[in-house]
Amino acid sequence: MTIHKEGYKSIGIAALLFGLINIASFVFLSEKYPVIASILFWVSVIVFLFIVSFFRIPRRVHTTGEKQIVCPADGKVVVIEEVIDEEYFKDKRVQVSIFMSPANVHVNRNPISGEVLYSKYQKGKYLVAWHPKSSTENERHSVVLKNDKGEILVKQIAGALAKRIVNYLNVGQTVEQAKEMGFIKFGSRVDVLLPVGTTINVQLNEVVKGGVTVLATF
Numbered sequence: 001m002t003i004h005k006e007g008y009k010s011i012g013i014a015a016l017l018f019g020l021i022n023i024a025s026f027v028f029l030s031e032k033y034p035v036i037a038s039i040l041f042w043v044s045v046i047v048f049l050f051i052v053s054f055f056r057i058p059r060r061v062h063t064t065g066e067k068q069i070v071c072p073a074d075g076k077v078v079v080i081e082e083v084i085d086e087e088y089f090k091d092k093r094v095q096v097s098i099f100m101s102p103a104n105v106h107v108n109r110n111p112i113s114g115e116v117l118y119s120k121y122q123k124g125k126y127l128v129a130w131h132p133k134s135s136t137e138n139e140r141h142s143v144v145l146k147n148d149k150g151e152i153l154v155k156q157i158a159g160a161l162a163k164r165i166v167n168y169l170n171v172g173q174t175v176e177q178a179k180e181m182g183f184i185k186f187g188s189r190v191d192v193l194l195p196v197g198t199t200i201n202v203q204l205n206e207v208v209k210g211g212v213t214v215l216a217t218f
Contacts, residue, residue, distance in 0.1 A: 004107055006166060006183045007055025014051045018044050050102075054185075057107055062178035062211040066147070069111045069198070069216040070178055071208040072154050073190040075100040080204055085193050088118055088144055088153055093193040096200065096215060098208060100188050108156060108190060109211040113177040114147035116169045141167040141182065145175065149218035153193040156184055178211035192216075 003011065021044050029037040063070050079097035100106060121141045139158035144151055156165050167182035169175060184190075192215060194200075199217045202208060208215070 001059060002057045003052065004055045004057050004183060006185070007052075010185075011052055011055065014048050018048045054102065054106065056105060058105060060209065060212055062109075063214060064113075064177045065214075066113075067149060067218045068177075068214050069152065069192070069194065069218070070109070071098060071202075071210050071213040071215045072108050072111050072181065072192060073098045073100055073208075073210045074104040074106075075190075075208065077202050077204055077206045077208060078189075079191075080200060080202075082196065083193070085153065087120075087142060089151075089193070092196055093153070094196055094198055094200065094216075095191055095193050096202065097189055097191045100184065100190065105210065106184055106188070107180055107210065108154075108182045108184065109178050110145065110175045110181045111152060111154060111177070111192060111215060112145055112147050112149075113175060114145045116143055116171050116173045116175060117146050117151065118142065118144035118153075119167065119169050119171050121165070121167070139165060141165045143167065143169050143181065150195050150198075152195075153191075154181070155191040155193070156182055157189040157191060158184065 022041055025037045025040045075098040077096060078099045079095055081095055082092055083095045085091065085093045123139055140155050142153055142155045144153045156167060158165055164185045165182065169181055194216055201214045201216055
């Protein structure tokens with residue numbers, strides 16, 4: 001396991017606060033109020049370890065295949081339905097949405113290899129990630145990837161806790177399947193819009209792994 005680069009600053013700040021809190025606790029509380037000092041120590045340890053864990057990148061063997069579309073994120077499948085895409089395609093698409101809890105790995109990965117046709121950040125609200133309107137009203141970043149089999153749209157969506165979306169892709173760039181496309185901090189959602197007729201390989205409420213689980217096949 002390694003730590004994602006997006007976590008260096010947050011972990012550094014957390015480590016500084018951990019040190020300051022416990023130094024102050026040792027100086028001012030440990031002698032007269034040892035129970036309170038002990039509680040502060042263990043609570044701060046748990047919070048610090050959670051923040052470190054949030055930015056973890058576990059070692060995995062990623063799935064690759066020209067016809068396969070892999071999950072862009074860890075989490076649970078919360079939506080599988082046909083929708084009208086108003087942002088890019090302007091037609092009917094199959095939407096598969098993955099909810100990412102704060103406990104999930106939060107690096108996002110390219111579902112397919114191909115060319116980046118579209119990349120756009122949009123400001124918005126911070127509705128809870130499972131809200132039906134979060135796909136169209138929340139802060140989000142959308143990219144469209146194209147290969148010989150078709151085009152898909154991947155939408156990183158901020159949630160009630162997620163306040164920062166990072167996306168590394170630029171229009172015209174050629175990307176590799178399962179490589180990093182971005183990161184979302186602290187709980188969020190990723191939508192994938194697929195051509196109608198695509199074979200869906202996951203089910204509602206299924207727990208999936210980014211870059212590993214096959215979401216669908218062309």
